[in-house]
Amino acid sequence: MEKHPKRRRGEKFVFRAQAAEPGTAPIAQGYLARIAENNVAPTTEVFAPFRFEGTDVGNISVVFAKQLQRFPRVFVVDFPSAITMNPALQSPEERSDAAAGVLKELASEGVVTGWRDELYPVLKGFGSPPLLCVERAAAQLFGITAYGVHVNGYVTLPNGEKELWVARRSSTKPTWPGLLDHIVAGGQPHGISPTANVAKECSEEANIPQDLAETAVAVGAVSYKGVTEGNLKGDVLFCYDLHLPLDFTPENMDGEVDEFMRLPLSEVAELIQTTQDFKPNVNLVIIDFLVRHGFIRPEEPDYLQIVASLRSGVCA
Amino acid sequence: MEKHPKRRRGEKFVFRAQAAEPGTAPIAQGYLARIAENNVAPTTEVFAPFRFEGTDVGNISVVFAKQLQRFPRVFVVDFPSAITMNPALQSPEERSDAAAGVLKELASEGVVTGWRDELYPVLKGFGSPPLLCVERAAAQLFGITAYGVHVNGYVTLPNGEKELWVARRSSTKPTWPGLLDHIVAGGQPHGISPTANVAKECSEEANIPQDLAETAVAVGAVSYKGVTEGNLKGDVLFCYDLHLPLDFTPENMDGEVDEFMRLPLSEVAELIQTTQDFKPNVNLVIIDFLVRHGFIRPEEPDYLQIVASLRSGVCA
Numbered sequence: 001m002e003k004h005p006k007r008r009r010g011e012k013f014v015f016r017a018q019a020a021e022p023g024t025a026p027i028a029q030g031y032l033a034r035i036a037e038n039n040v041a042p043t044t045e046v047f048a049p050f051r052f053e054g055t056d057v058g059n060i061s062v063v064f065a066k067q068l069q070r071f072p073r074v075f076v077v078d079f080p081s082a083i084t085m086n087p088a089l090q091s092p093e094e095r096s097d098a099a100a101g102v103l104k105e106l107a108s109e110g111v112v113t114g115w116r117d118e119l120y121p122v123l124k125g126f127g128s129p130p131l132l133c134v135e136r137a138a139a140q141l142f143g144i145t146a147y148g149v150h151v152n153g154y155v156t157l158p159n160g161e162k163e164l165w166v167a168r169r170s171s172t173k174p175t176w177p178g179l180l181d182h183i184v185a186g187g188q189p190h191g192i193s194p195t196a197n198v199a200k201e202c203s204e205e206a207n208i209p210q211d212l213a214e215t216a217v218a219v220g221a222v223s224y225k226g227v228t229e230g231n232l233k234g235d236v237l238f239c240y241d242l243h244l245p246l247d248f249t250p251e252n253m254d255g256e257v258d259e260f261m262r263l264p265l266s267e268v269a270e271l272i273q274t275t276q277d278f279k280p281n282v283n284l285v286i287i288d289f290l291v292r293h294g295f296i297r298p299e300e301p302d303y304l305q306i307v308a309s310l311r312s313g314v315c316a
Numbered sequence: 317m318e319k320h321p322k323r324r325r326g327e328k329f330v331f332r333a334q335a336a337e338p339g340t341a342p343i344a345q346g347y348l349a350r351i352a353e354n355n356v357a358p359t360t361e362v363f364a365p366f367r368f369e370g371t372d373v374g375n376i377s378v379v380f381a382k383q384l385q386r387f388p389r390v391f392v393v394d395f396p397s398a399i400t401m402n403p404a405l406q407s408p409e410e411r412s413d414a415a416a417g418v419l420k421e422l423a424s425e426g427v428v429t430g431w432r433d434e435l436y437p438v439l440k441g442f443g444s445p446p447l448l449c450v451e452r453a454a455a456q457l458f459g460i461t462a463y464g465v466h467v468n469g470y471v472t473l474p475n476g477e478k479e480l481w482v483a484r485r486s487s488t489k490p491t492w493p494g495l496l497d498h499i500v501a502g503g504q505p506h507g508i509s510p511t512a513n514v515a516k517e518c519s520e521e522a523n524i525p526q527d528l529a530e531t532a533v534a535v536g537a538v539s540y541k542g543v544t545e546g547n548l549k550g551d552v553l554f555c556y557d558l559h560l561p562l563d564f565t566p567e568n569m570d571g572e573v574d575e576f577m578r579l580p581l582s583e584v585a586e587l588i589q590t591t592q593d594f595k596p597n598v599n600l601v602i603i604d605f606l607v608r609h610g611f612i613r614p615e616e617p618d619y620l621q622i623v624a625s626l627r628s629g630v631c632a
Contacts, residue, residue, distance in 0.1 A: 126620050194614040217610035221623050238614045292608055294533035298510040298554045304442050307537050308631035315624035 030273050031306050034283035038224035039312045047232045050142050051082040052131050055124045059143030059232040067111050074098040095132035103138045112138050120144065121190045125316040126236065140231045145314060146187065149198050150285040151216055151240045153183035155262065162293065164268050165250060167257045180278045182285065183250055183260065194238040206250035216242040219292060222284040225313035234313035239285050265295050284310055346589050347622050350599035354540035355628045363548045366458050367398040368447050371440045375459030375548040383427050390414040411448035419454045428454045436460065437506045441632040442552065456547045461630060462503065465514050466601040467532055467556045469499035478609065480584050481566060483573045496594045498601065499566055499576065510554040522566035532558040535608060538600040541629035550629035555601050581611050600626055
């Protein structure tokens with residue numbers, strides 16, 4: 001582990017932004033550009049809400065809706081008005097069992113891929129009782145809100161300036177390999193509190209001792225909603241700040257991180273504004289951090305738009 | 317000045333909430349109730365947007381629209397679609413002069429009251445050039461977004477707990493007399509940065525020395541939009557945190573504060589949840605403070621709704 005990566009970060013983005021390689025479009029600059037990349041509105045795709053008792057709990061594409069329409073005893077498809085579950089299925093257990101039957105059949109046909117044998121709750125809002133649970137591999141097809149926890153691990157230098165610990169995701173990870181990430185971040189499983197989840201992830205991902213992890217402060221949430229691989233999905237990320245001692249060095253325990261580095265906020269800000277080096281949703285949480293710590297100030301152009309767009313998705 | 321008010325704060329709200337005086341309805345409880353009181357949707361009133369080049373910059377009631385309709389060389393009233401200014405008025409100066417003529421006439425008729433001889437900019441967004449300026453007394457009739465700065469002045473006790481400095485507004489103030497307020501808060505005048513405004517207000521309102529005031533950290537913004545006295549208006553408040561030394565005592569310089577007191581966050585939180593003792597919009601800024609400092613946590617019921625509703629108004 002070294003404090004700064006070997007290659008000066010500044011060089012890379014200047015190259016990318018001003019003299020892109022042939023066939024590589026220069027990326028848009030600025031905080032709003034990074035936020036917008038998490039909130040890509042549907043263009044050609046058409047979606048209908050997945051609805052329970054008047055509350056929209058997901059978004060289903062016309063492609064997947066046509067599949068669900070084959071199972072009228074389970075799903076009532078009234079596209080594009082709404083997709084609901086057959087009211088004959090009255091309990092969460094009945095609904096989950098019925099949905100599992102449908103999804104297993106669709107998996108056998110190759111419509112649902114990447115089966116994980118892991119259940120994912122469909123909720124009216126965070127903390128409310130599950131309406132049903134669906135196989136995680138199908139969650140994105142229903143466009144269900146996913147929840148996560150992200151930890152800004154930072155230090156304060158003797159001169160008062162702050163530096164952020166940043167992880168580089170393993171080059172072998174199936175999602176976003178090699179991109180920059182928080183020191184600790186993870187999905188929010190059902191049945192455990194976000195704060196308990198943070199403590200668990202702190203240990204697994206960065207070997208942060210329990211007593212230190214417990215000093216992480218919940219500081220709010222960001223949200224976004226956009227189209228990814230033909231699905232329309234919103235995420236809510238619970239944000240935490242963890243003020244780390246200057247002599248602390250994270251150590252990855254689960255093989256999902258290639259390196260950790262500690263970067264001055266000015267460098268982090270420049271990377272966000274001028275590169276796509278961070279995993280897309282990580283940008284939102286760090287921008288929120290930069291706002292809350294007075295690094296992005298009201299005198300910044302677009303300050304209020306930046307602040308407002310950090311919760312562009314449903315926040316419930 | 318004494319650290320805590322003489323009357324235990326707890327007694328008052330218990331009385332109010334559980335055994336209201338005859339004819340006094342008990343107030344709604346909880347953070348969301350206080351936020352909602354700043355976001356009262358129109359019921360009987362009807363409004364049209366005040367619009368410039370496709371951007372809504374205000375909200376005008378049918379009552380005031382009928383007055384403006386008398387001046388077709390200045391205002392084009394197409395209620396309830398939109399109210400615009402006559403395109404013949406091309407520069408901000410021409411528009412301001414024309415609007416001033418209308419408003420002076422309406423003031424002479426008693427339609428516009430409380431003339432202040434103070435101009436208020438109409439903006440597409442904070443920091444953008446004024447489209448025109450209108451007399452401040454008429455700003456609410458146009459439903460123009462107002463901007464303010466609010467400072468959470470707080471201390472950290474030796475045991476790590478935080479206390480918030482709170483002001484009680486003078487009983488002779490025309491607006492919200494006697495209610496609780498921030499140690500420093502004020503309107504955001506045009507032509508001065510929010511951060512410079514904070515420094516100025518810190519000196520005037522609480523005698524905070526310049527070098528201490530300059531340590532105030534910009535931490536974001538809250539917004540709300542609702543009907544007040546028949547007008548539909550949104551405000552945006554820039555929020556600052558000011559970590560004060562334990563031995564600092566504020567001193568009011570402009571006669572607008574009757575007393576300052578330092579309250580534990582638990583007491584502040586209880587006052588917000590169970591009373592209307594704080595000036596309505598102050599609740600939003602303090603709730604945002606409680607979220608950012610981990611006092612209101614993700615495990616709190618309605619956490620995400622609380623977080624999301626702190627920016628219920630236009631934030632631009």
